[in-house]
Amino acid sequence: MFWPDTISKRFNIKYPVIQAPMFGVSTPQMTAAAAKAGALGSLALADLSPEKSIELIRETKKLTDQPFAANIFVHNIPEITDSLKERFIKAKQFITQLAKENNIEVTLPDLEDIKVKSYHEQIDAIIGEGCKILSFTFGNLDDQSIQKLKENGVVLIGTCTSVEEALILEKSGIDMICVQGIEAGGHRGTFDAEHIPMIGGMSLFSEVYDQVKVPLIYAGGIYNGKTLRAARELGAQGFQVGSLLLASEESGLQSFEKERLKNATEKEIILTRSFSGRYARGIKNKFIETLENSDYIMPYPYQNKLTNELRRVSKTLHNSDFVSIWAGQSIHDYSDLSTKEILKVLIQSAEI
Numbered sequence: 369m370f371w372p373d374t375i376s377k378r379f380n381i382k383y384p385v386i387q388a389p390m391f392g393v394s395t396p397q398m399t400a401a402a403a404k405a406g407a408l409g410s411l412a413l414a415d416l417s418p419e420k421s422i423e424l425i426r427e428t429k430k431l432t433d434q435p436f437a438a439n440i441f442v443h444n445i446p447e448i449t450d451s452l453k454e455r456f457i458k459a460k461q462f463i464t465q466l467a468k469e470n471n472i473e474v475t476l477p478d479l480e481d482i483k484v485k486s487y488h489e490q491i492d493a494i495i496g497e498g499c500k501i502l503s504f505t506f507g508n509l510d511d512q513s514i515q516k517l518k519e520n521g522v523v524l525i526g527t528c529t530s531v532e533e534a535l536i537l538e539k540s541g542i543d544m545i546c547v548q549g550i551e552a553g554g555h556r557g558t559f560d561a562e563h564i565p566m567i568g569g570m571s572l573f574s575e576v577y578d579q580v581k582v583p584l585i586y587a588g589g590i591y592n593g594k595t596l597r598a599a600r601e602l603g604a605q606g607f608q609v610g611s612l613l614l615a616s617e618e619s620g621l622q623s624f625e626k627e628r629l630k631n632a633t634e635k636e637i638i639l640t641r642s643f644s645g646r647y648a649r650g651i652k653n654k655f656i657e658t659l660e661n662s663d664y665i666m667p668y669p670y671q672n673k674l675t676n677e678l679r680r681v682s683k684t685l686h687n688s689d690f691v692s693i694w695a696g697q698s699i700h701d702y703s704d705l706s707t708k709e710i711l712k713v714l715i716q717s718a719e720i
């Protein structure tokens with residue numbers, strides 16, 4: 369049998385292929401389409417309010433009766449110190465001026481306007497909506513949340529970018545671990561936002577495999593049958609694909625962003641903290657070039673909230689120099705077929 373079956377049996381899905389949660393790109397339609405291919409869809413809820421999370425879960429449930437994973441951000445909220453307040457004011461001024469010089473009129477928030485929430489209420493919403501699979505990134509859930517989720521029959525999938533993080537997840541009772549290699553598109557799942565391990569998928573996965581017992585999902589660089597088979601060879605029980613679906617029919621990216629993606633060169637796919645304060649992999653642009661390594665980057669989530677409106681307005685202007693287009697290192701022909709078709713092709717080509 370080609371496919372490892374631990375994960376498919378646990379979730380009652382046909383293939384242990386997972387459509388990656390991609391906040392801002394994946395949609396309820398993508399989640400449902402992944403299920404139609406026999407894969408596990410993921411619904412990215414990031415740090416949305418419980419109300420918005422409930423709305424999206426319900427929308428997804430209207431589109432599919434198949435299982436899917438809800439996905440959230442589990443992050444520390446940095447203390448607001450006087451120094452952070454001062455830095456925020458300077459960063460806001462700098463970014464507002466930069467936008468103006470580039471003909472983007474935007475009103476960025478003050479620090480006091482920014483509402484930062486922890487994930488606890490979202491968890492209650494997820495349990496309340498009867499979701500049975502929860503994946504998360506940026507850290508680990510606290511013990512109380514783990515207990516509550518388990519009592520409600522929710523299977524937990526944590527994300528690691530080092531062996532150390534994998535061991536923490538396993539020890540705390542997390543059921544499965546998504547091992548995210550440095551190739552992966554989007555945010556690094558690293559617990560400590562400031563210091564990220566830069567370990568390639570092959571090295572990382574093998575080391576984690578040797579040290580933990582829970583089923584492992586490989587994420588980072590899977591884009592065809594061959595790369596999926598390589599992950600299987602390393603011992604992966606599940607295969608998470610993100611970037612492969614960026615230009616799909618159900619992707620939330622706009623046409624100008626898909627075009628930019630298709631023209632990206634290998635040197636342009638970089639890691640940056642400039643948009644959110646956390647490292648993420650995406651396409652280099654003017655905003656990143658100007659901000660990276662400057663003093664105008666606040667810790668996550670403050671930078672993320674500070675730059676939100678700039679990204680929103682730039683999207684309406686189709687200005688790819690000021691939006692974050694996240695993408696992994698595997699450059700390929702991004703297909704604009706449906707998620708279902710793209711995943712079916714991946715599955716068939718892996719089985720050959």
Ligand SMILES: Cc1cc2nc3c(=O)[nH]c(=O)nc-3n(C[C@H](O)[C@H](O)[C@H](O)COP(=O)(O)O)c2cc1C
Pocket residue numbers: 388389390391393412413414439504505527548551552553554555587588589590608609610611612694695696697698
């Ligand atoms: C646009 C984009 C957004 C992402 N957003 C999330 C997210 O909300 N939650 C999460 O756990 N991972 C997120 N990721 C990471 C993916 O889940 C996954 O680890 C990654 O896409 C796998 O590598 P690949 O892009 O090479 O397939 C995102 C990735 C991308 C490309």
